[in-house]
Amino acid sequence: MTWFSNLYQHAIVKKAIMAVSGLFFFGWLAGHLLGNLKVFQGADKFNAYAEFLRTMGTPLLPESGVLWLVRGLLTAAIILHIWSATSLTLLNRRARTSDYEKRQGLQLDYAARTMRWSGYLVAFYIVYHLMHLTWGNVHHDFIPGDPYANLVSGFQVVPIALVYIGANILLGFHLYHGLWSLFQSLGLAHPAYNPWRRHFAITFSIVMSLGFISIPVAVLTGVIS
Amino acid sequence: MKLTLQVWRQERADAPGSLQTYVVDDISPDESFLEMLDVLNERLEEKGERPIAFDHDCREGICGACSMMVNGQAHGPRTRTTTCQLHMREFDDGDVILIEPWRATAFPVIQDLMVDRFAFDRIIQAGGYISVNTGSAPEANLMMVPKDDADLAFDGATCIGCGACVAQCPNTAAQLYTAAKIGHLNLYPQGQPERDERTVGMVEQMESELFGSCSNFRECEAVCPKGISIDWIARMNRDYLKAKLKGVNRR
Ligand code: HEM
Ligand code: FES
Numbered sequence: 001m002t003w004f005s006n007l008y009q010h011a012i013v014k015k016a017i018m019a020v021s022g023l024f025f026f027g028w029l030a031g032h033l034l035g036n037l038k039v040f041q042g043a044d045k046f047n048a049y050a051e052f053l054r055t056m057g058t059p060l061l062p063e064s065g066v067l068w069l070v071r072g073l074l075t076a077a078i079i080l081h082i083w084s085a086t087s088l089t090l091l092n093r094r095a096r097t098s099d100y101e102k103r104q105g106l107q108l109d110y111a112a113r114t115m116r117w118s119g120y121l122v123a124f125y126i127v128y129h130l131m132h133l134t135w136g137n138v139h140h141d142f143i144p145g146d147p148y149a150n151l152v153s154g155f156q157v158v159p160i161a162l163v164y165i166g167a168n169i170l171l172g173f174h175l176y177h178g179l180w181s182l183f184q185s186l187g188l189a190h191p192a193y194n195p196w197r198r199h200f201a202i203t204f205s206i207v208m209s210l211g212f213i214s215i216p217v218a219v220l221t222g223v224i225s
Numbered sequence: 226m227k228l229t230l231q232v233w234r235q236e237r238a239d240a241p242g243s244l245q246t247y248v249v250d251d252i253s254p255d256e257s258f259l260e261m262l263d264v265l266n267e268r269l270e271e272k273g274e275r276p277i278a279f280d281h282d283c284r285e286g287i288c289g290a291c292s293m294m295v296n297g298q299a300h301g302p303r304t305r306t307t308t309c310q311l312h313m314r315e316f317d318d319g320d321v322i323l324i325e326p327w328r329a330t331a332f333p334v335i336q337d338l339m340v341d342r343f344a345f346d347r348i349i350q351a352g353g354y355i356s357v358n359t360g361s362a363p364e365a366n367l368m369m370v371p372k373d374d375a376d377l378a379f380d381g382a383t384c385i386g387c388g389a390c391v392a393q394c395p396n397t398a399a400q401l402y403t404a405a406k407i408g409h410l411n412l413y414p415q416g417q418p419e420r421d422e423r424t425v426g427m428v429e430q431m432e433s434e435l436f437g438s439c440s441n442f443r444e445c446e447a448v449c450p451k452g453i454s455i456d457w458i459a460r461m462n463r464d465y466l467k468a469k470l471k472g473v474n475r476r
Contacts (some may be wrong), residue, residue, distance in 0.1 A: 011438040012428060012465050088438045095330050095397035095437035101231075101244060102323055104297035106447035108395065112440065181441040187463025189456040 155219035172209025289387030299389035351430035352423035381409030390445035396437035404461035
């Protein structure tokens with residue numbers, strides 16, 4: 001633990017941890033998206049998938065064992081990610097206490113400039129999303145054990161569908177900068193593959209964003225009911 | 226040309242400063258930006274006012290002294306150009322030009338547009354050298370340097386330590402400077418024995434100087450008068466993380 005806390009005081013280490021935790025979260029999101037797209041195959045397939053998540057690894061592991069393991073890792077990743085982001089933000093505030101009258105942005109893109117906003121808003125959205133479709137606290141008609149019905153009835157409420165769509169646009173922006181930036185943070189740059197880092201970030205930020213958005217849109221347009 | 230300048234004036238490090246407006250006319254488009262300031266300073270002195278303090282030395286784009294933000298851009302609007310190499314033909318007659326000092330906690334204002342950049346020297350002191358025993362010069366071909374490495378190292382070595390990267394960075398990070406200074410030495414065979422200590426020493430000195438952290442905004446690269454690439458920052462991160470995982474600490 002002292003080994004870790006000694007390392008963790010350094011900004012470059014914090015940034016590397018953001019990259020690794022962000023990448024882990026991204027990998028998980030990709031799986032989450034693939035699973036969620038099963039809604040397009042109908043209620044049976046989708047609910048069977050939800051059931052599979054619970055029984056994965058049994059009988060070797062207890063029921064929901066893998067699920068809880070992944071949940072634990074995700075929680076750790078998001079805490080480290082947010083903690084590091086906040087601590088680096090505070091560091092940067094101290095680094096320039098009297099600011100310019102004017103400082104022009106040159107190569108700075110919108111997604112990079114708004115990482116803090118998109119990050120914190122996505123964090124709020126994640127909590128809301130869990131309360132809505134996992135625990136059901138804020139769902140108006142939650143049926144435990146029937147995720148398909150909960151999803152459909154949830155998204156039929158237009159403002160809720162709009163929140164999901166908005167949050168996943170923000171996620172797309174966050175990933176547009178993040179999925180490129182992590183290569184720099186981990187020291188992965190070479191003229192031979194530098195262009196591919198951009199292609200990777202553009203492709204997957206769009207795929208993730210549009211992929212998740214397709215689900216509330218499908219419910220709103222009646223493709224899924 | 227006739228120009229309106231808004232210039233940051235500050236008597237001393239601990240005195241409050243403010244923007245002052247000056248109108249200068251009869252400026253030739255062939256004058257450099259610093260020559261234009263010289264003209265203004267002569268006229269201020271004739272009126273018995275204190276001239277504007279600004280750093281300059283070589284006036285040929287190689288020393289890095291001429292630090293100033295011109296219209297929100299370090300060294301002004303021309304890419305890969307220091308302020309001394311910027312000419313008034315980049316501006317139009319009647320323009321309003323805003324001139325501010327570098328702003329960073331690590332670069333406190335000394336007076337007007339002059340800032341204290343010793344923080345950079347302390348980063349060099351923490352490892353920006355290769356230790357050799359003095360004596361007669363060794364045979365030139367004794368230690369071979371691959372051509373690609375030599376060329377790349379030269380790109381990093383072109384850094385003139387002006388501080389534009391820090392000045393433009395929204396986070397006030399000194400990553401590009403430090404990375405270029407570490408990186409070119411880490412490429413030479415002669416730089417290998419001290420590689421880890423150099424990287425850790427210089428990075429951690431940079432941190433203790435109250436610079437910000439890197440968010441990969443790429444503003445440094447855009448404003449660097451020598452066009453140094455952010456690939457150097459990735460190199461530094463790689464070398465630093467490797468050294469830390471090996472357990473190397475600052476001496
Ligand atoms: C859906 C979950 C999330 C994913 C997949 C994700 C992914 C990433 C990735 C890959 C990076 C790039 C790291 C790097 O440059 O090394 C990043 C950066 C960042 N993330 Fe997240 N992130 C998520 C949630 C959040 C949350 C909840 C916050 C809230 C604080 C946040 C704040 C930030 C900030 C501020 C940066 C930029 C850090 C900097 O450049 O200094 N992220 N994110
Ligand atoms: S005065 Fe030397 S670089 Fe401008």
